[in-house]
Amino acid sequence: MLLMKIGKAFVLLILLLAASVYSYVQMTQGTMKIPVLIGIIIVTLIVAFVVIFIPRISPICAPIYTVLQGILLGSISAYYTKRFSDSIALTAVLLTISILLAMLVLYTTRIVKVTKKFRAVVTVATLGILIMYFIVFLLGILGMNVPYIHQGGTISIIISTIVIIVAALDLLLDFDSIENGIQSGAPKYMEWYSAVGLMMTLVWLYLEILRLVSYIMKNKD
Template structure:
């Protein structure tokens, strides 16, 4: 069971340790891929809707941003603690995140034309590249690799949390948003860590299928992978905006 480790907070070894294997249908890679595809379609449909609302100048834009962000966060917490509900809540999470991402993307694209298409292309390009590197064994999810990525991800999370708290007191950490050299380097590091999360998540899904995790873990694994992709997209969008400001 040591293989069931991931720096993604929704795909932890302890989650699998607590789940008894079932004698019925079990998790498969193909099933997970199908469900991931469905969640992506739901997310993109919701994103297109909120993107259009922004372009029309609708007063619903900010409610979509705030509601999507808060709703997605709440749904994610519920799914993490009630993973057996993931077949029902994962699609709702995808819709909530789509509403949030669509409006945010429209705001960025309003400042820098074409940035959204670039971010989407780079996100899916990175996803495919990481999948190829994983499947060919160029990058392996060894225990040392996992520990490094886990530590780095936790560090980024704590750093962002500190930045949010400081911002409440009108104090900004410059290079988080800066388009200077340190700001660019910071974003490149975060994008790299987010991309490497995908390697660990691919490994978790593969091992879950190999060891007979319950069928609903296809939804749970897809949800966890979607969390990583959303993070990766947002960080790439932030990086591109910095480059456009230079």
């Protein structure tokens, strides 16, 4: 039943990939301007908050949010490609898709069960990571760099790996939310709402994998 109901998530995934490829090509050709990207970032944040606080309009906002997110991902991927390697983006995409499929298998076969305790632990870990991101962001605004977080050394690799593991576990929570929504007879628009949540987790996972691969490449140089 879950596999049938995550169809909307796969539709969004296709939109995400298409928008990412388009943006990637535009960035590599130099036709995507920074002011445009800044505008897209602002609109993306607005749409994301609208989806979060007004789930009823998720069927309309979900595709819009996904396309905007895809444009940003493509731009970020182009930056990493230019700075590190032509293969870095493809490597991150393949790893992300592989983890997604692996988590889906683990969930559908019930090898890993999402219990209340499991959800609580993963949620706390996720909140901890978000707080870390926020602190690093604030310190960055103040012109202060946090040692070991983004320097690409061994500690950075370990931290990034832990974040990837937590993001992967968050996929299980997304699957569980979708399935619980089905079983409880939630409104149809909640399928789009849950699909957006899954996309957010995938984007987070991809960006962290991209960062980890860049750390590994940097250490090899």
